[in-house]
Amino acid sequence: MFGGLCPCPCFGNHRSSDNDKDGPDLDPVLLVSGMGGSILHSKKKKFGFETRVWVRILLADLEFRKKLWSLYNPTTGYTETLDDSVEILVPDDDYGLYAIDILDPSWVVKCLHLKEVYHFHDMINMLVGCGYKKGTTLFGYGYDFRQSNRIDKLMEGLKVKLKAAHQASGGRKVNIISHSMGGLLVLCFMSLHNDVFSKYVNKWICIACPFQGAPGCINDSLLTGLQFVEGFESYFFVSRWTMHQLLVECPSIYEMLGNSEFKWKKQPEIQVWRKHSNDGYGEVSVNLESYGPNESITLFEEALRHNELNHDGESVALPFNFEILKWAAGTRQVMYDAKLPDGVCFYNIYGTSYDTPFDVCYGSETSPIEDLSDICHSLPQYSFVDGDGTVPAESTQADGFLAVERVAVEASHRGLLCDKTVFQYIQKWLGVEQRVSKHVKSSRVVDASD
Numbered sequence: 147m148f149g150g151l152c153p154c155p156c157f158g159n160h161r162s163s164d165n166d167k168d169g170p171d172l173d174p175v176l177l178v179s180g181m182g183g184s185i186l187h188s189k190k191k192k193f194g195f196e197t198r199v200w201v202r203i204l205l206a207d208l209e210f211r212k213k214l215w216s217l218y219n220p221t222t223g224y225t226e227t228l229d230d231s232v233e234i235l236v237p238d239d240d241y242g243l244y245a246i247d248i249l250d251p252s253w254v255v256k257c258l259h260l261k262e263v264y265h266f267h268d269m270i271n272m273l274v275g276c277g278y279k280k281g282t283t284l285f286g287y288g289y290d291f292r293q294s295n296r297i298d299k300l301m302e303g304l305k306v307k308l309k310a311a312h313q314a315s316g317g318r319k320v321n322i323i324s325h326s327m328g329g330l331l332v333l334c335f336m337s338l339h340n341d342v343f344s345k346y347v348n349k350w351i352c353i354a355c356p357f358q359g360a361p362g363c364i365n366d367s368l369l370t371g372l373q374f375v376e377g378f379e380s381y382f383f384v385s386r387w388t389m390h391q392l393l394v395e396c397p398s399i400y401e402m403l404g405n406s407e408f409k410w411k412k413q414p415e416i417q418v419w420r421k422h423s424n425d426g427y428g429e430v431s432v433n434l435e436s437y438g439p440n441e442s443i444t445l446f447e448e449a450l451r452h453n454e455l456n457h458d459g460e461s462v463a464l465p466f467n468f469e470i471l472k473w474a475a476g477t478r479q480v481m482y483d484a485k486l487p488d489g490v491c492f493y494n495i496y497g498t499s500y501d502t503p504f505d506v507c508y509g510s511e512t513s514p515i516e517d518l519s520d521i522c523h524s525l526p527q528y529s530f531v532d533g534d535g536t537v538p539a540e541s542t543q544a545d546g547f548l549a550v551e552r553v554a555v556e557a558s559h560r561g562l563l564c565d566k567t568v569f570q571y572i573q574k575w576l577g578v579e580q581r582v583s584k585h586v587k588s589s590r591v592v593d594a595s596d
Contacts, residue, residue, distance in 0.1 A: 149537055153347065153534075156328060162429060164456050166309055168218045170279060170494070171335065172277060172283045172286065172347075172578070173306065173309075173315065173318045173319055173348055173576075174282070174283045174285065174286055174311040174312070174314065174315040174318060174320050174321070175273060175278060175284050175285070175320070175321050175322075175323060175576070176285045176307055176308065176311050176320050176321070176322050176323070176424075177243070177246060177266050177269065177270070177284075177286045177287065177288070177323050177324075177325075177518045178286075178287045178304070178322060178323070178324040178325070178328035178329075178331065178332055179245075179246040179265065179266065179286070179288050179289070179325060179326075179328050180286070180291070180324070180325045180326025180328040180329075180354075181291050181326055181327040181398060181402070182200070182201075182249075182291060182328040182550075183249070183265050183266075183288070183291065183325065183326065183328070183398075184200075184219050184236050184245045184246055184249075184288030184289055184290070184291055184540075185201065185236065185237055185244070185245040185246075185249055185251075185288060186198070186199055186200040186214065186234050186235070186236060186290065186354055187199065187234070187235045187236070187237055188209075188213035188214065188227075188233075188234060188235075189232060189233050189234075189235050190231060190232055190442045191232065191233055194419065196235065196249075197209065197213065198250070198342075199214045199218065199234075200214060200249070200384075200464070201214045201249035201263050201383075202250050202252070203250050203252065203255060203260070203263075204252070204254065205256060205385060206384045207383075207384050207385050207388050208389055210384045210389075210392075211457070212229065213227065213229055213232055213234075213453075214227065214228070214234065214392060215228050215391060215392055215447060215455060216222040216228060216292060216392060216396075217462070218395045218396075218397065218467055218469060218470050220350025220469040220473075223294060223297055223397070223473060224297060224299075224397055224530075225265075225292045225293055225397065227230055227394060228285070228363070228457045228458075228462065229306075229457075229458075230283070230399070231263060231519060233294055234292075234410055236288045236289055236290060237288075238288075239414075239475075240280060240286075240550060241280050241281040241284070241285045241286065242285050242286035242288060243266070243270055243280060243284070243285070243286035244286075244309060244552045245279065245286065245288030246265055246266045246286045246287075246288045247264075247265060247266055247267050247270055247286075248263060248264050248267050249262045249263040251263075254567070261388070261564075262560075262574060264415065264564070265285065265560075265563065266325075266563060267463075267564075267571075268563065268564035269323070269563055269564065270284070270286075270485045272569050272573075273348045273461040273479065276578040277578065281314060282314050282315060283311075283314075283315055285307060285310065285311045285314075287303065287304055287307045287328075287333070287353055289303055289304075290393065290398075290571060291327065291395050291396075291398055292396045292398060293325050293396075293397060293398060294396055294397035294398060294401065294474075294477060295327065295330045295331045295333075295334045295397075295401055296338060296472060296476075296477050296480050297397070300331060300433045301334070301335055301338060301339065304332070304335050305335070305339065305342055308320055308346040308347065309340070309346065311346075312346050315459060317348060318348075319348035320346050320347055320348060321348055321349040321350075321351065321576060322348075322349070322351065322438060323351045323353065323572065324352050324355065324356060325353045325355075325562070325563055326354050326356065326536075326537070326559065327355075327356065327398060327402060328355075329352045329353070329354075329355025329356075330355065330356065330357075330401065330402070330403055330481065331528070332352070333355075333357075333481050333484050334480050334481060334484075335483060336350075336484050336485075336486070336487075337483050337484035337485070338480060339550055340485060343487060343490070344487035344488075344489065344490065344570035347487075347490050347493075348490065348491070349490070349491045349493065349575065349576075350465070350490060350491070350493070351361055351490050351495070351496045351572060351575060352492070352493065352494050352495070352545065353496075353558050353562050353563070354495070354496060354497055354534055354536070354537055354542055354562050355494070355496075355537075355542055355545070356402050356537045356541050356542065357481075357541055357542060357543075357544050357546070358404065358408040358410075358537070358540070358544050359402050359403050359404040359405050359408075359541055360402055360404070360536060360537045360540040360541060361403070361404030361414030361439075361503075361504055361505075361538070362414065362502065362503025362504045362505065362506050362528055362529075362530075363536050363537075363543075364402045364403050364404070364502050365403070365404070365414070365416055365442065366503065366506050366526045367390070367393050368393065368394060368399065368403075368446055368450070368466070369390075369397055369416075369449055369450075369506075369508075369521050369526075370386065370390060370402075370448070370513060370521070370522055370523075370524065370525070370526060371385075371386035371387055371388075371389045371391075371393065372386065372389050372390070372393060373386045373389070376473075381583055385574075386464060387471050390522070391455045393466060394450065394453065394464045394465075394466070394467065395464060395467060395470070396470075397470050397473055397474060397477070400467075400470045400471055400473070400474035401474045401477045401478070403439070403464065403474065404439050404541075405478065406438075406440050407478075408441035408541075408544065410540065411540060413438050413439060414438075414439060414505060415434070415436045415437060415438055415442075415468045415505045416437045416442050416445055416505070416506055416507075416508075416509070417434055417435065417436050417437070417505060417506070417507040417508070417576065418434070418435045418445070418508050418509055418515050418518070418521065419432060419433075419434055419507070419509035419510050419511055419514040419515060420432070420434075420435050420509070420514055420515055421511075421515065421516040422514070423516075427461060432511055432514045434511075436485050443466075443471070446466040446470075447465070448466045448518040448519070448520065449466075449519055449520060449522055450464070450466040450519075450579050451465055451466075453465055453519075457517060466576045469520060486547045486548070488499045491550050491575075492545070492547045492549050492550060493545075493549060493550055493551050493552070493553075493575055494542070494543070494544055494545055494549050494551075494552040494553070495553055495555055495568055495571060496533075496537075496542035496552075496553075496554055496555070496561065497534025497535070497537070497539070497542070497554075497555060497556070497557045497559060497561070497562050498532055498533065498534070498539050498554045498555070498556055499532065499556040500532075500533060500534050500535035500559075501528075501530035501531030501535065501538065502530055502531050502532065502534060502535055502537065502538050503526075503528040503529075503536075503541075504526070504528070504529055504531040504538060505528065505529040505530070506526045506528055506529075506531070507514075507526065508521045508524050508526060508527075509524065509557065510527075531550075534557065534558050534559040534561075534562065535558045536558075536559035537557050537559060539554065550575075551571075551575075553571060555567050555568055555571075
């Protein structure tokens, strides 16, 4: 990726006074969610009845297996549900904000105030409190996060949202705030539709984006799954194994594998304690095997060769998908080719001070793995680096652009969406409040205005 020239400092260009927060002086804001950050509905094609399948607390695992398990179609590039009688939709209520607000807006969640599924909720409230108005200067973009970050439907949906925000605000350029994988989607759009991006976008504030991937979490997601909710609430949520069977067929996950071309301080690895038997001599040896980013592909293939699920009484094979891997390589090239248009200001916020998975290890010296397929039924052990608990800071910093500011904030991956320090920076960059206090727990890394 190569950065365009940024005619900055450009914060405060459209500052509103306290008496003028009703809208005309505010450029519109579009919030773009990340992986798992959008409500998904399942709709019966014949009868039109919709059911929320992501996120839900009650009956979560059952509905997920019935209606959201999918297979990748290499002919179209889309991941398609196993149940061909349903289609997966993202609700566009409340100008796109409903789908990215509280991911399970049921009364149970609201009564218990389960913050794990409160996504952009606090940020939406903060922006409304600063004078932004839904449908005029505040919009959301939720999308089917199973799909590739460069697939046509998602690109067209983002284009429609940008145009709508531009028109609703009287022709003002849009400020995008993206979170996590949403930054990769914006990056792909900027690469593939650079002229449209230049026409409609004023500023891009990127939060916790895995620009070079999230090696520890994504490697383990493909091998054992992903747990979105921890603690007691996880018993009412989608299980790790159920989630795993979806992720194996998701292009978006493959697109977040650690970039093997990036010059990491240390190359990420998958490690396996292996048990080897020499049947001819009755000898047993235990070795620690290490797989780098390229060698890991062989490990994925071996570990997932017997992976399958049961859907409506039929076994469906879900091995490591080389067609998706090939597609993801094309996406990585699209992201690498992205250029920031002249006149668009870029800001990057990333999380620090949290142990973040980097290398992942399966088995142990005393309990080694004999058959690599057993990895999928084991629990990982991580080695950690600094980051937000999900994405290493080394990855989130490596955007490749000339940033107006690139700042570190002590917060977790999802916690960045409700962090007061993050809000202060956003308010400063949008020009709706005074600059950040000198006493906040953060560190400014790059400031092009200096």
